[in-house]
Amino acid sequence: MNYFLRSLLLFLFALNFLESNATHIMGGEITWECDANGGYVFELVVYRDCSGIGHNASSDNLKLIGHSSIHNISVQLISSTDISENCNSAGPSANSGAGPPFASLGGPYGTVQMNVYKSAPIQLGVPGSNPWIIIWSHCCRGANNSNLFFPISLGYTLRSYMYGPPASQNPPQSCYDSSPKFLEEPITTSMAGKASTESVIAMDKDADSLFYFLAPSLTNYQGLDPFQEGVNPEFVPYVAPFSASAPFPGSTHHPMNVQAQIDGATGLFSYTSHTTGQFTYDIGIESYKGSHLTAKVYRTFSRFITPDLTNSNSPPNVIFTDLGSSVSLNQNGNSYFTKAIPGDFLQFNLSSTDLDLIQVSSAAQTIVLTASGNNFSNPIDSVNSNCLLPPCASLMPGAGQNGFVNQSTNNADFSWQVDFNHLNGNSTNGSYGNTYAFSFEFSDDFCPIPARNTLNVVVNVNFLPPFAPRLNFVSMTTYNAMSLHYTPSTNPGDYFEYFLVYFQPTNDPNQTYYVVDTIYSLTDSIAVFSPMNQNGSGFYFIQSDNAYGLSGPTSDTLFFDNAGSSTEFAIRTLYASANKGTVFIGGMPDGLNDIDILSVDGRLIGSIKGHDQREIRWKTDASLSKGMYLILVKNGQKRGRVKCIIP
Numbered sequence: 001m002n003y004f005l006r007s008l009l010l011f012l013f014a015l016n017f018l019e020s021n022a023t024h025i026m027g028g029e030i031t032w033e034c035d036a037n038g039g040y041v042f043e044l045v046v047y048r049d050c051s052g053i054g055h056n057a058s059s060d061n062l063k064l065i066g067h068s069s070i071h072n073i074s075v076q077l078i079s080s081t082d083i084s085e086n087c088n089s090a091g092p093s094a095n096s097g098a099g100p101p102f103a104s105l106g107g108p109y110g111t112v113q114m115n116v117y118k119s120a121p122i123q124l125g126v127p128g129s130n131p132w133i134i135i136w137s138h139c140c141r142g143a144n145n146s147n148l149f150f151p152i153s154l155g156y157t158l159r160s161y162m163y164g165p166p167a168s169q170n171p172p173q174s175c176y177d178s179s180p181k182f183l184e185e186p187i188t189t190s191m192a193g194k195a196s197t198e199s200v201i202a203m204d205k206d207a208d209s210l211f212y213f214l215a216p217s218l219t220n221y222q223g224l225d226p227f228q229e230g231v232n233p234e235f236v237p238y239v240a241p242f243s244a245s246a247p248f249p250g251s252t253h254h255p256m257n258v259q260a261q262i263d264g265a266t267g268l269f270s271y272t273s274h275t276t277g278q279f280t281y282d283i284g285i286e287s288y289k290g291s292h293l294t295a296k297v298y299r300t301f302s303r304f305i306t307p308d309l310t311n312s313n314s315p316p317n318v319i320f321t322d323l324g325s326s327v328s329l330n331q332n333g334n335s336y337f338t339k340a341i342p343g344d345f346l347q348f349n350l351s352s353t354d355l356d357l358i359q360v361s362s363a364a365q366t367i368v369l370t371a372s373g374n375n376f377s378n379p380i381d382s383v384n385s386n387c388l389l390p391p392c393a394s395l396m397p398g399a400g401q402n403g404f405v406n407q408s409t410n411n412a413d414f415s416w417q418v419d420f421n422h423l424n425g426n427s428t429n430g431s432y433g434n435t436y437a438f439s440f441e442f443s444d445d446f447c448p449i450p451a452r453n454t455l456n457v458v459v460n461v462n463f464l465p466p467f468a469p470r471l472n473f474v475s476m477t478t479y480n481a482m483s484l485h486y487t488p489s490t491n492p493g494d495y496f497e498y499f500l501v502y503f504q505p506t507n508d509p510n511q512t513y514y515v516v517d518t519i520y521s522l523t524d525s526i527a528v529f530s531p532m533n534q535n536g537s538g539f540y541f542i543q544s545d546n547a548y549g550l551s552g553p554t555s556d557t558l559f560f561d562n563a564g565s566s567t568e569f570a571i572r573t574l575y576a577s578a579n580k581g582t583v584f585i586g587g588m589p590d591g592l593n594d595i596d597i598l599s600v601d602g603r604l605i606g607s608i609k610g611h612d613q614r615e616i617r618w619k620t621d622a623s624l625s626k627g628m629y630l631i632l633v634k635n636g637q638k639r640g641r642v643k644c645i646i647p
Helices: 003-021
Strands: 025-034 040-049 059-065 072-082 112-118 132-138 156-162 189-191 195-199 209-215 258-262 268-272 277-289 292-306 317-322 330-332 335-340 345-353 366-373 394-397 405-407 409-417 431-443 452-463 470-476 482-487 498-504 514-519 526-529 538-545 558-561 566-568 575-578 582-586 593-599 604-611 616-619 627-635 638-646
Touching: 025 132, 025 156, 040 059, 040 072, 040 132, 195 431, 195 452, 209 258, 209 431, 317 452, 345 366, 345 431, 345 452, 366 409, 409 431, 470 538, 470 558, 482 538, 514 526, 575 638, 582 627, 593 616, 604 616
Parallel strands: 189 292, 335 452
Antiparallel strands: 025 040, 025 292, 040 112, 059 072, 059 132, 072 112, 132 156, 156 292, 195 268, 209 277, 258 268, 277 292, 317 345, 330 335, 345 409, 366 405, 366 431, 394 409, 405 409, 431 452, 470 482, 482 526, 498 514, 498 538, 538 558, 558 566, 575 582, 582 616, 593 604, 593 627, 627 638
């Protein structure tokens, strides 16, 4: 038997084996939540093509990579749901309610089942310097993926990454951060020639900032070798000119195609394809606390694009009307953006119309409004109930409507009172902020594929505390009281309640600073208070604060030495910047400068003595991780400190 024939027989045998074992898996995702006792509850979602062999076993397993002792997590099936396109039964499709026919591939295709598995709570601790990786692998993909090379041989790996807390924090002993979780089920099918816009919005119960992106899909993981994304498992081979960042047909396939893209801030996913087929794509989400990455989750899915069965149907038209919000909402395509501070109020109306008719009955089409977001009331048309951070956002049916399903027109009113609670303590570079996204989808009931129109509203809630005053000197009065002299703050921020004066007798990072006075004026320049020790000697600084615990930037630190009857003045000109391997410090005074770099928990990172210039570019011995560092400089009777953030 010659080599070519033997190779052909092996290929056909492998093809037959893969087909006979395929379950037509279409993708899925892995997420987790912290429970009340610090345990992790993992969720596996598996999507499958209903025309294939079922995959709804009562239990399954996730692999946990990177943990010292636990390597498998058992998950149990909790639900199976048909998420196929649903349309009006009066339409012409014999497949109504169970997905559209796909004649070019010998349909029906687009019938999709969503199986959800959950684990029992499990205590794992937290990841260290390297993330934990949670994966689920399967041998086989369906044969009809149009953008992959020999897809039936590739298999799947679903993956998510869990990161530990910043190195500057004392590590918690249990689950401290939940992953983002997709709020919307994937759309299974769209029609060629129609612009498709949808939301893949996610919710993070910790109110972390989210970033959306297109990502490569993975083949199945070979467990004998270490997990390395792109190596084991490999990235799937795309048929040129498809790629991870261009997974849908582009202009090389049809001049009117618009390649798929996703808005990193809103999760709005859009494309226009005049080319039919089935297309694999992955959407990733990164979550951040400030600048610290906490999780990455991925959704793998396979979208059907059917032939254009009619040119007569259009998506519902939607009009956005501001109803007197205290902030301006700025439009960019199908997204609206605004910045708000606590105390602002948002109120707007969404009004949709659809004059198309059902094909057979000639009845008016029905518009269905679905909405999701990371701070809606539950139910959505209630007030301040069961949301992440009250006050809750609400969506109410328009006048004359009973619910969010209506013929020809569909209107709804959105309202939300922004509060300090919505900041949730997330601080970056001295300012606080959280991002809240809300998605609104209006779909008709055209068969076999409803048309839809999606809008997203993104609200960045920000708060800038007042900057601290500039300290001048400390003295002791003739009545043995301390007198702190300062120049008032030049930046009052968004909201002021008081300044706090802090004191520490020795310059020890492990010692606690005490509050010795409260200043309720933005314009005063002297604070008088009783000394905390016999002579008042020690270190002083000022920081803004408020009843919501949202502290502002600190002033420089002044040292007062009563025994020597002298004041040690702060260095107020210091500035610093850094990357992972180099720290740049400037603004030091003439003379010999002693420099220390410390982590915020007091660990000494590095030290230089007797530097005789105003600037230094300091290459550290080891790469510094992301986070905040403290630069301490001493020059004779002068001391200064400045914070430095490595992004």
